[in-house]
Structure formats: structure tokens, C-alpha cells
Amino acid sequence: xxxxxxxxxxxxxxxxxxxxxxxxxxxxxxxxxxxxxxxxxxxxxxxxxxxxxxxxxxxxxxxxxxxxxxxxxxxxxxxxxxxxxxxxxxxxxxxxxxxxxxxxxxxxxxxxxxxxxxxxxxxxxxxxxxxxxxxxxxxxxxxxxxxxxxxxxxxxxxxxxxxxxxxxxxxxxxxxxxxxxxxxxxxxxxxxxxxxxxxxxxxxxxxxxxxxxxxxxxxxxxxxxxxxxxxxxxxxxxxxxxxxxxxxxxxxxxxxxxxxxxxxxxxxxxxxxxxxxxxxxxxxxxxxxxxxxxxxxxxxxxxxxxxxxxxxxxxxxxxxxxxxxxxxxxxxxxxxxxxxxxxxxxxxxxxxxxxxxxxxxxxxxxxxxxxxxxxxxxxxxxxxxxxxxxxxxxxxxxxxxxxxxxxxxxxxxxxxxxxxxxxxxxxxxxxxxxxxxxxxxxxxxxxxxxxxxxx
Numbered sequence: 001x002x003x004x005x006x007x008x009x010x011x012x013x014x015x016x017x018x019x020x021x022x023x024x025x026x027x028x029x030x031x032x033x034x035x036x037x038x039x040x041x042x043x044x045x046x047x048x049x050x051x052x053x054x055x056x057x058x059x060x061x062x063x064x065x066x067x068x069x070x071x072x073x074x075x076x077x078x079x080x081x082x083x084x085x086x087x088x089x090x091x092x093x094x095x096x097x098x099x100x101x102x103x104x105x106x107x108x109x110x111x112x113x114x115x116x117x118x119x120x121x122x123x124x125x126x127x128x129x130x131x132x133x134x135x136x137x138x139x140x141x142x143x144x145x146x147x148x149x150x151x152x153x154x155x156x157x158x159x160x161x162x163x164x165x166x167x168x169x170x171x172x173x174x175x176x177x178x179x180x181x182x183x184x185x186x187x188x189x190x191x192x193x194x195x196x197x198x199x200x201x202x203x204x205x206x207x208x209x210x211x212x213x214x215x216x217x218x219x220x221x222x223x224x225x226x227x228x229x230x231x232x233x234x235x236x237x238x239x240x241x242x243x244x245x246x247x248x249x250x251x252x253x254x255x256x257x258x259x260x261x262x263x264x265x266x267x268x269x270x271x272x273x274x275x276x277x278x279x280x281x282x283x284x285x286x287x288x289x290x291x292x293x294x295x296x297x298x299x300x301x302x303x304x305x306x307x308x309x310x311x312x313x314x315x316x317x318x319x320x321x322x323x324x325x326x327x328x329x330x331x332x333x334x335x336x337x338x339x340x341x342x343x344x345x346x347x348x349x350x351x352x353x354x355x356x357x358x359x360x361x362x363x364x365x366x367x368x369x370x371x372x373x374x375x376x377x378x379x380x381x382x383x384x385x386x387x388x389x390x391x392x393x394x395x396x397x398x399x400x401x402x403x404x405x406x407x408x409x410x411x412x413x414x415x416x417x418x419x420x421x422x423x424x425x426x427x428x429x430x431x432x433x434x435x436x437x438x439x440x441x442x443x444x445x446x447x448x449x450x451x452x453x454x455x
Contacts, residue, residue, distance in 0.1 A: 008176040015172030020165040027157030034153065038146045042123045043112050046139050049083060050127055052076060053137060057087070061133040066095055084122070084140040090133055106138055115140070121147045182211050186218065198226035231398070238400035238416070242284060246277040287417045291399065294424030301341035301428050308379065309335035311342070312368050315349055319357060327362045334370035336377040338448050340429050348425040349381070351418040352444050356383035359442070373447050376431075382443035393435050397423045 005013075056073050060066040066087065077085060077098050086106060087096040106124065107113050113124045122140040129136060189200050201222060202215040257270040293299055309332065316330045323330045349368075356366045364384040371378050388396070395401050400416040426433045431448040 008173055008180060011176035012169045012173035015175075016165040016169035019168035020161050023161045023164050024157070027154075027161065031150065031153060031157065035150060038143070038150075039112070039123075042141055042143060042146070043125070046083075046112075046123065046125045046141055047127075049080060050125065050137065050139060053085070053139075054130075057135060057137075060135055061090070063089065063095060066135065070096070082142040084142070086138040086140075088136040088138070090129075090135065092136070095135065102140075106140075108136075108138070114143075120144055179208070182207050186211070186215065190218070193222065198222060198229055234398075234400075239288070242400060243281065246281050250274055250277050284417075287421060291417065291420055291424060294421075294428065299344075299424065299428040301344050301425075303339045304342060306338055306340055306342055306345065307335070308338065308370050308377065311346060312349065312370065315346065315353055316368070318350075319353055322357060323366070326357065326360070328357060328360050329365040330367075331365070332368040332370070336370045336372065336379075338377050340448065344425045344428070348422040348446075349379075351422045352381045355418060356381055356442075356444075359383065360385050375447055376449040377447070379446045379448070380443055382441055384440055385442065387440055388435070388437040388442055390437075393437060396435050397433075 053073070053076065056076055057066070057069055060069045073085075073096075077083065083098075084102065085096070085098045086094065086102060088094050092108075101118055103117060107115065108126060110126050110128045115122045115124050117140075121143050123143050125139045125141070127137060127139075186202055189202055193200055199222075201219050204212055204215045204219070207215045253270060253273055257267065262270075312332050316332060320330060353366065353368075360366055360383040366381070366383045369378075369380040369382070371380075397419045399420045401419075423433050426446055426448070429448055431446055433444065433446045436443045436445065
């Protein structure tokens with residue numbers, strides 16, 4: 001299998017081919033133009049000599065009168081060694097040939113032609129006689145020197161084409177190699193990128209205009225990869241951190257239980273305690289699997305008509321006792337209709353309501369506002385309380401992230417995945433979610449497209 005040509009070699013060959021084609025085309029045009037020019041010069045020369053011959057042979061309409069003019073004709077021809085003449089009678093009989101090498105048959109129709117006789121090139125002119133009694137003249141002009149010039153010019157054209165193609169290939173290879181130096185630098189940097197060196201970046205300032213956009217895109221890709229890798233590393237560390245506490249509790253509790261024989265009730269109590277930790281771990285794993293499906297686009301929400309006011313009221317009724325114990329006011333304003341997955345949207349709204357109730361102080365309020373937006377339906381869940389610092393808002397939807405560091409780690413209720421799951425559900429429905437927090441009010445805003453269910 002032949003090795004694939006490099007880009008520099010391809011460009012060099014392309015330059016050489018283009019130069020060869022252009023040079024050959026220009027050479028052919030120049031050759032045709034030169035040949036046409038020589039034909040024009042030969043015709044002018046033969047017509048001027050024809051005028052002299054016609055004067056010499058004036059009134060020589062018979063063979064006897066022609067013989068009388070023959071000495072003058074021979075004298076005239078001696079002064080023009082490159083001209084050969086055949087004289088025929090008006091009825092076509094040959095009266096005179098200035099050369100014995102002329103064939104018996106020559107072109108007799110009027111006009112200018114080219115002819116080769118015994119290896120010699122001639123231009124043949126048969127003028128139209130002025131009168132029917134005038135002898136018929138055939139002039140042959142030796143154009144060997146013209147043909148030699150044209151042949152030398154053709155050889156020169158081929159030589160020029162070859163040399164120019166070779167020179168262009170060499171110069172093109174040098175130019176392509178110099179021009180592609182930034183691309184090789186990009187390749188070297190790309191080859192050096194690994195999990196430990198994702199901070200490498202291409203120098204955009206020194207890039208040509210054609211590669212600057214590629215460098216920007218490449219650097220943006222490295223930024224995304226670096227951010228994703230950092231998030232993945234943090235996610236792995238968070239998983240280990242979250243599972244460490246329940247596993248440690250299970251091991252410690254089991255070891256203590258097995259230190260001595262115990263009664264049935266004590267073993268049952270130990271199993272119940274371990275069951276709580278196992279349930280927490282199972283819920284954590286299920287949430288992680290749910291987010292993994294969302295990352296790979298495997299969440300496929302059903303499309304069914306939903307009345308948002310009714311769905312929100314059902315959730316508020318569920319949280320009513322908890323809100324009453326904490327002296328928090330729950331309310332809903334507005335209504336709307338969308339096509340979505342009831343269980344998934346209830347889970348997303350439930351996560352946001354649970355989050356709002358936990359961070360609303362006693363005597364505060366949680367409100368759900370439903371209205372229309374430019375893209376469809378807008379749902380806002382807001383609660384009073386301490387505002388979230390602006391620098392923390394972009395990270396609220398990160399997995400295992402807790403804006404409140406004082407929360408007990410390993411909590412079976414709050415692992416820091418609720419907002420990440422909510423965001424995945426909203427995005428699976430083609431919507432967006434964001435958080436706003438200022439002046440003692442924190443607001444989670446969801447915007448969903450108002451679509452009809454598919455038939």
C-alpha cells in the first residue's frame with residue numbers, strides 16, 4: 001500500500017500542476033500566434049512578389065510571348081532564391097518550372113496553403129488571374145527557416161514548462177512547509193495533551209487568520225475538557241466521600257454487634273439500623289444512575305397534557321404539614337398547561353419545594369408562580385430567607401454541591417443531587433432552569449416549551 005502524501009507534498013504537486021498547465025496553455029497560444037503571424041508575413045511577401053511577376057509577364061497570353069519574357073522572368077527569379085514558380089497556360093498546360101524538383105501535381109485552387117516537397121516546407125499561393133487569357137501562376141515560398149524557428153520554440157516551451165513546474169514544486173513545498181508551521185505546532189500541542197496537562201493552550205496571537213478560528217475552537221475544547229475532567233474528578237471524590245460515612249457506620253455497627261452474643265431484639269435493632277444506611281446508599285446509587293442516563297440523553301419523558309396548577313396544589317398539600325410545623329406559608333399563583341411527564345416533573349418540583357422549605361426560616365413564605373413566557377410556560381418557586389452569594393449561584397446545580405457547608409455529611413436526605421436531577425429533568429423536557437437570589441428572596445425559575453402531546 002502506497003504511503004499517503006503529506007499536505008505539504010500535495011500542495012507542492014498542486015502548485016506544480018497548476019504552473020505546468022498555465023505555462024503549457026500560454027506556450028500553445030504563443031505558438032499558434034507565432035505561426036499565424038508567419039503565415040500573414042509570408043502572404044504579404046508572396047503577394048508583393050506576385051505583383052512584380054505579373055508586370056514581367058504582362059500580355060504573355062501565348063507560349064511564344066511567354067518565351068519572349070522568359071529572360072526577364074529568370075533574372076527576376078535569380079534575385080529571389082527562396083521563391084519557386086510554376087507557370088501554366090490558361091488551359092492548364094505547364095509552360096515553365098523554375099525548379100526540377102517540383103511534382104507534377106500541385107494545388108491549383110486559389111488561396112494560400114502549406115506543402116512539403118522532398119522534406120522541404122513550402123507556402124503555396126495560387127492567385128486568381130485577372131483575365132481568362134492570363135497565364136496561371138503558382139508561387140512556392142521556402143519556409144524551412146520558419147518551421148525550424150517554430151520547432152525550437154516548441155522545445156523551449158516544453159523546457160520552460162518542465163523547469164517552471166519543478167521550480168514551483170520546490171518553492172511550493174517550501175512555502176507550504178513554512179505556512180503549515182502553525183499547524184504542526186498545533187499538532188505538537190495536541191499530542192502533548194493528556195489528563196495531567198489539560199491546561200495547555202494554543203497561542204492565538206501568532207496564528208494566521210485561517211487558523212485563528214481553529215485555535216479558538218481548539219482552546220475552547222480544551223477548556224471544556226479540563227472543566228469536565230475536573231468535574232469528573234470532583235464527582236468521583238464526592239461519591240467516595242458520600243459513601244464513606246454510611247459504609248463506615250455499617251462496618252462499625254456490625255463489628256460492635258458481633259463482639260459478643262446478643263438477643264434477638266438486639267440483632268433486629270442492629271439490622272434495622274443497617275437497613276437505613278443501606279437504603280440511603282441505594283437511593284444515592286439510583287440518583288447517580290439517573291444522572292448518568294441524563295448525561296447520555298437516555299431520559300425520554302412521556303408527553304401527556306398536564307394542568308400545572310393541579311400538580312402544584314397536590315405537592316403543596318403533601319408539604320402542608322411540614323410547612324405548618326415550621327410556620328411557613330405556602331401559596332400558588334397562576335396556572336398553565338403543558339405536555340410533559342407527570343412523574344418526572346413532580347420529582348423536579350418536589351426537589352425545589354423541599355429545598356425551599358429547608359432554607360426558609362420560621363415565619364417565612366414559599367410561593368409558586370405560574371405564568372407565560374416568550375418560549376412557553378414559566379414556573380417560579382421562591383422563598384424568603386438568607387440570599388445565596390452571587391459567586392455560588394453557578395455551582396448550585398453541580399452534583400454533590402452544598403451551598404450550606406454546615407449540613408451533616410452523609411445525610412440520607414440531602415446528598416447534594418436534588419438540584420442536579422431537577423436540571424436534568426427540565427432539560428429533558430427542552431427547558432431551562434436558573435437561580436436568582438437577592439434582597440432576601442431566592443427564586444428558582446423554570447421555562448418550559450408549551451407543546452402538545454404527540455399523537
